[in-house]
Amino acid sequence: KAGVTQTPRYLIKTRGQQVTLSCSPISGHRSVSWYQQTPGQGLQFLFEYFSETQRNKGNFPGRFSGRQFSNSRSEMNVSTLELGDSALYLCASSLTPHGRELKRGAFFGQGTRLTVV
């Protein structure tokens, strides 16, 4: 069974540009959540999608947005990039709405390393 796949693995962008990251969950999983990881702030929740609907959103500016497709694949978009957006972006896949999967928890991808210059 394939794991969570995130593409691309690495990205270098210039300030002001926009970027789109992709996450393909484990087959059968309908929930995808996104997290930002930085050395100073640790892992911070961005948003969660379940069955193509955004269920919850963290405390990030509107430049961060996402969507989920009917096949459960999810994309995250960041517009008008800032230097502070440089981070490892991780997505998590689970069967049921994030956090409520009592038996198996969530599975994470390898992440996309975004560097803004």
Added chain:
Amino acid sequence: KQEVTQIPAALSVPEGENLVLNCSFTDSAIYNLQWFRQDPGKGLTSLLLIQSSQREQTSGRLNASLDKSSGRSTLYIAASQPGDSATYLCAVSGGNQFYFGTGTSLTVIP
């Protein structure tokens, strides 16, 4: 808001030692607690999941315990090996998200 703390932030031990990593959380209303391992620049690998109704889980040399009432969990690693060197993160699930600790960076010296 849920706050998760991990102590110590860093730990260095000689190979073969048994060790304990600690995780504490402020809100006991959780669905489950999950321990993850993260290697430098990589994603998170799930190690153990403890449901809110359980007290502990074991996998090989790893044993995790949960005391919901006191808001604490421990990860016990037996007979540590250099390959165990990584950052260990605990996460509690509540509401619609995971709340992560800041992690413990473990170095096992050969």
